[in-house]
Amino acid sequence: EVQLVESGGGLVQPGGSLRLSCAASGFTFSSYWMTWVRQAPGKGLEWVANIKQDGSGQYYVDSLKGRFTISRDNAKNSLYLQMNSLRAEDTAVYFCARGDSGYCEGAYWGQGTLVTVSS
């Protein structure tokens, strides 16, 4: 069974940093693109970034380039999102998701972790 479990969320002050993790199990992690998606309270989904199977390629939403970095450790079956210079508008539930072959984005999802940026 595919399982994705996010962690690392919490309360952080504006300008601070946070690193989210996503622990994957039930599949061969190194075989799939992985993605981060976020959802601000009461708002829609926002695609954040994805990363290639071996970590050699990443794509980001333009608005977050330079502040957020996606990475992965295939030996640990883990996906990460480093978030710097956080702002109030980054407050959201952050989901990790696993793709599938053939431009199938987000076939499987974790339950998300809440990040709150506030003083």
Next chain:
Amino acid sequence: QTVVTQEPSLTVSPGGTVTLTCASSTGAVTSGYYPNWFQQKPGQAPRALIYRTSNKHSWTPARFSGSLLGDKAALTLSGVQPEDEAEYYCLLHYAGAWVFGGGTKLTVL
């Protein structure tokens, strides 16, 4: 900045048929945008329904179908059930990155 547009809300009667659409600010949506569709209910993670325009996941009910309709991507629900009441999101591919639509709140009434 690319914008993907969906109907904000739609209402359908149980047993009826409804089509949700997904438009791109860059022009006509083609198969090269690899449209994906997701369902989300309150307090839950999204659930994937359709990928690459019209392909269903193993768990996708048969009453859901994806297509291209004119210059948009479309999700059609035929024989709507009360449990289909949810928010629906499309997702389009743009040269490596992806963009979600704003979502359609589907009410079954």
